Amino acid sequence: MPVSIGHYVALAAILFFIGVIGVMVRRNPLVMLMSIELMFNAANILFIAFARVWLQNAGQVFAFLVITVAAAEAAIGLAIIVTTFRPQKYVDVDDVRALHG
Amino acid sequence: MLEFFVLAAILIGSAIWTIAASKPVYSVVALLLNFATIAVLYVTLSAEFLAVIQIIVYSGAILVLFVFVIALLSSGVAPFATGPNRLPKIWLPAAVVALAGFAFLVYAVSKAPVVPTRAAGPVGIANVFGSVADFGTALFTVQLLPFEVTALILMVAVIGVITLGGEQMREATPRGHERVVEREMREAILREGKG
Numbered sequence: 001m002p003v004s005i006g007h008y009v010a011l012a013a014i015l016f017f018i019g020v021i022g023v024m025v026r027r028n029p030l031v032m033l034m035s036i037e038l039m040f041n042a043a044n045i046l047f048i049a050f051a052r053v054w055l056q057n058a059g060q061v062f063a064f065l066v067i068t069v070a071a072a073e074a075a076i077g078l079a080i081i082v083t084t085f086r087p088q089k090y091v092d093v094d095d096v097r098a099l100h101g
Numbered sequence: 102m103l104e105f106f107v108l109a110a111i112l113i114g115s116a117i118w119t120i121a122a123s124k125p126v127y128s129v130v131a132l133l134l135n136f137a138t139i140a141v142l143y144v145t146l147s148a149e150f151l152a153v154i155q156i157i158v159y160s161g162a163i164l165v166l167f168v169f170v171i172a173l174l175s176s177g178v179a180p181f182a183t184g185p186n187r188l189p190k191i192w193l194p195a196a197v198v199a200l201a202g203f204a205f206l207v208y209a210v211s212k213a214p215v216v217p218t219r220a221a222g223p224v225g226i227a228n229v230f231g232s233v234a235d236f237g238t239a240l241f242t243v244q245l246l247p248f249e250v251t252a253l254i255l256m257v258a259v260i261g262v263i264t265l266g267g268e269q270m271r272e273a274t275p276r277g278h279e280r281v282v283e284r285e286m287r288e289a290i291l292r293e294g295k296g
Contacts, residue, residue, distance in 0.1 A: 024198075
């Protein structure tokens with residue numbers, strides 16, 4: 001059984017849903033951000049697998065763009081986490097009620 | 102073929118470890134394993150440049166940022182000793198949603214035509230698909246606009262982080278400290294000149 005593109009799609013789907021479960025289940029904002037990174041990486045695997053299949057560079061360039069967006073997102077997200085949770089005793093997303101209305 | 106399944110097993114295992122670890126530091130270690138394995142997977146897909154970028158940006162920059170924030174937030178009193186996660190409460194709905202979505206994806210994949218992987222040349226040879234020269238040429242000619250959008254995204258991120266952290270930094274530094282040091286130095290120079 002040779003490895004076809006379907007295997008890569010299945011692997012990316014599994015990794016993406018592990019990330020989704022992490023965001024839904026965990027209450028620690030750091031682990032939630034790490035789960036978002038897992039989802040970014042699942043998308044990247046698909047971009048690069050399809051680029052390999054069709055021998056097109058555009059997929060790799062877009063994966064590069066996704067890596068940049070992930071870096072920017074991590075920097076901003078961690079800055080928000082630090083400014084939000086520094087004065088608080090516990091790091092728990094459920095404690096954040098500033099925008100609750 | 103074997104390497105794909107070994108890498109996939111490591112990837113899935115380390116991803117589950119990432120979201121199931123009790124402490125965030127363990128999550129970072131698991132995520133490091135995940136990112137390194139993804140870099141190896143990129144090499145097998147003849148994306149050499151992106152494998153290196155994966156190691157540098159993800160394993161180097163982003164994970165170090167995570168470790169910094171963990172150290173910053175846990176400098177107080179045991180901040181990560183929070184109550185139970187939502188895991189007991191919504192474990193079942195989360196699993197059902199994830200399994201339904203995954204089943205849909207597997208169905209869609211099984212319906213899609215199987216595309217044979219074409220030969221791309223061995224890894225490490227210049228000017229074949231996926232080599233650094235090939236990727237760089239595409240990045241600076243055909244794909245120049247996305248590359249410049251990348252620079253814009255990074256600049257927006259830098260401005261955002263400075264905006265978020267700037268208030269704290271201004272409060273943290275003692276006001277007028279530099280001015281006091283400067284005045285003392287000037288007086289010392291004057292004294293030297295007189296003496």
